[in-house]
Amino acid sequence: MVNIYEFIREINPGIVGKFENRHKEKFDVILYGAGEVGKDFLDRYDLSDINIVYYCDDDRDKWGKCLNGTLIISPEELLNISSNVPVCVTINEPDEPARKLLKAGIKNLLHRYSLYYLLNLDKLQKVYDLLCDSNSKKVFLGLIEYVYTQNPEIFGRITTSTEQYFLEDIFSFDNNECIIDGGAYTGDTIQSYLDICRGNYGKIYSFEPDKGNFEKLRAMLLELGDAAKGIEIYNKGIYSSSGAVGFSNNDSFDSCIVKTSPCMIEVIAIDNIFMDNRITMIKLDIEGAETDAILGAEKLLKAQKPKLAICNYHLPSDLWTVILQINEFVPEYKFFLRHHNVHSWYESVLYAKL
Structure with missing residues (x-):
């Protein structure tokens, strides 16, 4: 050790x-x-x-x-x-x-x-x-x-792979996965999973609070046609509680929650929306709000114990707060860490499964 x-x-x-x-x-x-x-x-x-x-x-x-x-x-x-x-x-x-x-x-x-x-x-x-x-x-x-x-x-x-989230050396996937996609951006996560599952999935619930990104996400789904029949998209963020918070709306990948910003967005807590839904995986890339989102998913994590793919590099404390918070809620989880960028510190992801 x-x-x-x-x-x-x-x-x-x-x-x-x-x-x-x-x-x-x-x-x-x-x-x-x-x-x-x-x-x-x-x-x-x-x-x-x-x-x-x-x-x-x-x-x-x-x-x-x-x-x-x-x-x-x-x-x-x-x-x-x-x-x-x-x-x-x-x-x-x-x-x-x-x-x-x-x-x-x-x-x-x-x-x-x-x-x-x-x-x-x-x-x-x-x-x-x-x-x-x-x-x-x-x-x-x-x-x-x-x-x-x-x-x-x-x-x-x-860096072993630049592909993120759906790592088949860690996870196994069936034809009925129900995924929460936090930080959908313009649909890159959706497309990655559709390529892996070849169109066979249960549901994908994608959240993107940035208005510009959300419109591109909506356009991407229209292009997918029938392949997007199980996908629901929300122009909202994921947080510790439902309500409204300040937000930096950059129309880019790094739009993020900024509590002092006059620009407000609607946010939801996973526990408030999905407790009655079957969820098999949660992915979060939400620019520093990951720990807050985990706090808002405590009940679902304890009840359903879905697969997790959580970015843990946006804040200096993310390297420990993300994993320690999840471990407190579900001690049975096994944890894996992967880095997905050969050029930069950014793009490390914590993976968890039973």
């Missing part, structure tokens, strides 16, 4: 030691990215005793100015700073910037989740212990290794 603390310490011993000693001597770090993520970094990840030495940003208009009282420097200036100070990439999509920094010679590079993970080692250990097969454990360790090295070659080692 791998000890997660020891695993991280072996990957990056300097980071672990300095972080553990931060209450005696502040942990110095440079944040690469002087935008909203960098601005809110300490509060967002509940970090204390961290000293931001510099911000660094590609935007030359920011150079020489200050953010939160800390100087913003250029990438060229960053190269002249001691490599003993770790550089944490505080950008929403950090993979490509991290590649550039590594190529430029920055070696002590961290993902923005790295320090937050050190605060939650007990939860990470629980996740590792719950995973059922060696492939899942390999994926999990690979994702953690990337957080502490930003080495993109890791993705090639942990």
Whole structure:
């Protein structure tokens, strides 16, 4: 059995030691990215005793100015700073910037989740212990290794398939599957399953709250004709309770719930709608609302124990909150983790079955 603390310490011993000693001597770090993520970094990840030495940003208009009282420097200036100070990439999509920094010679590079993970080692250990097969454990360790090295070659080692959700090496499917498709986008999940089942299925209930995506989803179903006879689509989100919530309507794959947004969408809780329906599988790719949706499906999960395919990468805590919440509801589930993108941290999916 791998000890997660020891695993991280072996990957990056300097980071672990300095972080553990931060209450005696502040942990110095440079944040690469002087935008909203960098601005809110300490509060967002509940970090204390961290000293931001510099911000660094590609935007030359920011150079020489200050953010939160800390100087913003250029990438060229960053190269002249001691490599003993770790550089944490505080950008929403950090993979490509991290590649550039590594190529430029920055070696002590961290993902923005790295320090937050050190605060939650007990939860990470629980996740590792719950995973059922060696492939899942390999994926999990690979994702953690990337957080502490930003080495993109890791993705090639942990990606076995770019096809998601309906993995026949994990699940078996019959001709009467009844699937909840949370985050239907424009119909890609529907099409994937129709290709697998060759048109033989029970029901598919697809939810897509983004208006633009939903209209494309509707058009896709019209093109399918009779093949879509068992598919129902809803311009709604899935959440912990039924009602209305704020939403960022981007007409794209990453439209998401934003509680402070003035744009409101209707959401449903699975337990409120489907308790009297036979459900054999739930798929969720809902941009950070996965744990909320699981909370709203507690009764159905306990009663029917459907197959699950749940994205677990949108929020920093998703790597543990998704699996631990499901395990609390249904301890009998067996859990599997797969990564589906050879180029990026994104697209890891937690699978569960009896």
